[in-house]
């Protein structure tokens with residue numbers, strides 16, 4: 155007989171308490187405690203006898219077994235293909251395309267492997283309608299619609315698939331755990347069972363996971379530690395480009411991204427993302443500049459647009475989409491003080507085209523120049539890119555991967571690069587304009 159006990163778990167840090175707390179005493183988060191039920195007996199019985207240390211790790215020579223999916227962008231993010239024994243988690247907003255992408259990968263893999271696709275969210279009709287759109291091969295692609303963990307495990311025993319897909323982790327429930335589906339203990343328990351399948355049977359598992367309101371992985375914090383790899387599928391709802399990003403990967407590098415485009419027949423890979431992002435760019439428009447940004451080991455060119463207009467109601471408005479608002483405020487302050495640009499009575503809007511989100515400071519200079527272009531009514535030549543971090547005293551600082559960024563711009567036919575004076579002169583054919591501070595940078599486009 156399981157001995158059940160109600161506890162409260164902080165959804166932010168995983169701290170446990172026997173009573174509900176308004177503010178977590180561990181991480182100070184407000185209103186983060188959720189009720190959960192644990193089996194006290196099961197928790198205790200987990201401690202077993204003394205383990206034996208047998209392997210001499212240094213002498214072990216494991217063969218890395220990877221299976222290529224055959225979708226280049228997907229394989230790159232995985233770190234070269236699906237790793238045997240690995241439990242992978244694909245997370246993202248509802249409707250972003252998680253089920254589509256994983257089914258597409260499963261369909262490709264079913265040419266070589268026997269695949270079991272478990273969906274707790276959708277019926278066989280819904281998934282076959284999707285499979286039809288994707289022209290998925292079905293011979294080796296088996297499907298069950300099931301939410302009971304015990305039934306799923308029995309089917310796995312029965313079918314012995316080479317790869318398992320679970321869509322999604324949050325809807326599967328175990329009869330052994332006395333709490334609702336999606337609760338902390340259910341999710342943790344299901345994930346642990348999936349891990350057993352991956353580690354003990356050597357079957358790679360792809361779990362689809364939900365995100366919470368803040369865009370973070372829903373479920374216990376321990377979930378991200380439990381699995382081998384976590385991939386986020388990102389993209390604005392109405393933008394056709396979606397990016398698969400590795401945020402954790404025990405068998406590959408993190409921050410690697412794959413770019414996809416959603417079509418009527420599922421995802422297609424975007425082989426040249428920079429060209430795709432810049433497609434349809436208007437020529438000679440005010441407040442526009444292209445910046446090479448880094449995503450993992452790759453550089454992408456994206457367009458930044460700025461618009462400055464006179465403030466009508468006293469307090470100037472600043473809006474940022476795709477870049478951090480605090481960063482934008484900082485750039486405005488620097489331009490005000492060091493480039494003598496009167497932005498106090500200007501509304502400033504900055505937008506990264508294509509729904510791209512940029513978090514790195516290397517685009518600071520681009521943001522400043524886009525604002526300057528709009529404010530001073532000077533078009534930045536279409537063939538110009540800017541790279542550089544802007545410091546608090548208006549200085550332009552060098553950034554990493556300069557050569558790689560410039561190479562990407564060169565490949566797309568850009569002729570001129572504005573870059574920090576402190577950078578080592580790159581060996582390139584493009585025209586270079588070295589700038590020391592924002593005043594010089596603004597002068598380089600205005601004069």
Ligand code: TYD
Nearest residue numbers: 248249250251252253254287417418419420
């Ligand atoms: P889905 O994969 O169900 O998203 P998730 O599992 O992340 O909730 O589908 C995402 C959206 O993609 C859905 O609105 C329908 C659309 N879609 C296409 O545009 N083309 C296609 O070929 C498919 C299968 C879906």
Ligand code: MG
Nearest residue numbers: 252253254275
């Ligand atoms: Mg889905």
